[in-house]
Amino acid sequence: MPFDCLIDVHSHLGQSSMDTMSADGERLCRLYHQAGVTHAVTFSIEACYGGIDAGNAYTLQEVARHEMLSMMAVAHPNHLAASAAWVRQAASEPKIVGVKIHPALGAYDVISRAMFRLMDEVIAPSGLPVLSHVGNDSPNVPIDRFLQLAARFPQTRFIAAHLGVGVLGLAHAAVDAWSRQPLDNVWFDLGTLRAFATGAVETFLTHIGPDRLCFGTDAPLYVPAPFVRLLEVLPVTEAVRRKIAYENVLQVIPALRGRTGVAGE
Numbered sequence: 001m002p003f004d005c006l007i008d009v010h011s012h013l014g015q016s017s018m019d020t021m022s023a024d025g026e027r028l029c030r031l032y033h034q035a036g037v038t039h040a041v042t043f044s045i046e047a048c049y050g051g052i053d054a055g056n057a058y059t060l061q062e063v064a065r066h067e068m069l070s071m072m073a074v075a076h077p078n079h080l081a082a083s084a085a086w087v088r089q090a091a092s093e094p095k096i097v098g099v100k101i102h103p104a105l106g107a108y109d110v111i112s113r114a115m116f117r118l119m120d121e122v123i124a125p126s127g128l129p130v131l132s133h134v135g136n137d138s139p140n141v142p143i144d145r146f147l148q149l150a151a152r153f154p155q156t157r158f159i160a161a162h163l164g165v166g167v168l169g170l171a172h173a174a175v176d177a178w179s180r181q182p183l184d185n186v187w188f189d190l191g192t193l194r195a196f197a198t199g200a201v202e203t204f205l206t207h208i209g210p211d212r213l214c215f216g217t218d219a220p221l222y223v224p225a226p227f228v229r230l231l232e233v234l235p236v237t238e239a240v241r242r243k244i245a246y247e248n249v250l251q252v253i254p255a256l257r258g259r260t261g262v263a264g265e
């Protein structure tokens with residue numbers, strides 16, 4: 001059954017290594033209409049590598065043309081001034097609802113001194129939520145190191161991407177890390193092929209709980225429609241399905257309330 005409200009918290013605009021895994025705003029929205037996603041938060045793929053100004057500018061230009069799209073500005077600790085300018089712009093640009101960081105593609109440590117400085121001086125004072133790539137296969141940002149960052153900034157709300165594990169490595173890494181260090185200010189997104197492994201999402205919900213998971217697809221790197229189907233058939237109550245579809249993400253990003261395709265508009 002289609003969702004009245006389904007928010008993708010993790011997607012990308014711009015050009016990746018293949019044209020099929022790249023999108024402008026129009027292509028991304030086409031994928032969402034096919035999938036039944038009603039609103040999406042997107043961020044620049046190029047800026048994840050360090051092209052902060054070019055990538056964020058292109059993303060802002062594209063989301064401005066599509067009411068169903070909001071964006072996170074990508075920040076990078078080695079581009080402190082440029083990152084600060086983009087985060088400041090969120091105060092006057094309602095399309096910018098958060099900050100995306102990618103320590104793996106950006107080649108920095110998520111608990112480096114430079115990252116703490118970016119948090120202390122720029123991101124934490126902004127009050128914006130932060131979505132970070134997290135993956136077992138990146139020494140820059142496995143789940144344990146990500147949780148150390150989040151623990152140091154308890155006033156900032158964080159989303160760990162890719163179920164906190166990504167495609168490779170130990171399936172239970174996030175569940176185990178959470179059991180050692182559960183945090184009120186941390187949520188997770190669903191956007192990984194691992195979500196399609198039988199039992200992966202159910203295990204997450206059992207140990208981390210239904211209040212911590214947000215729908216996400218990593219489109220256009222992945223086709224979003226299968227993630228929608230996954231959520232439709234997940235053996236959970238309708239109340240839990242709604243939490244994953246949009247209620248949890250509205251706790252992390254309240255600024256999404258009232259936008260096109262968001263419940264309560």
Ligand SMILES: [Zn+2]
Nearest residue numbers: 010011012218
């Ligand atoms: Zn991504």
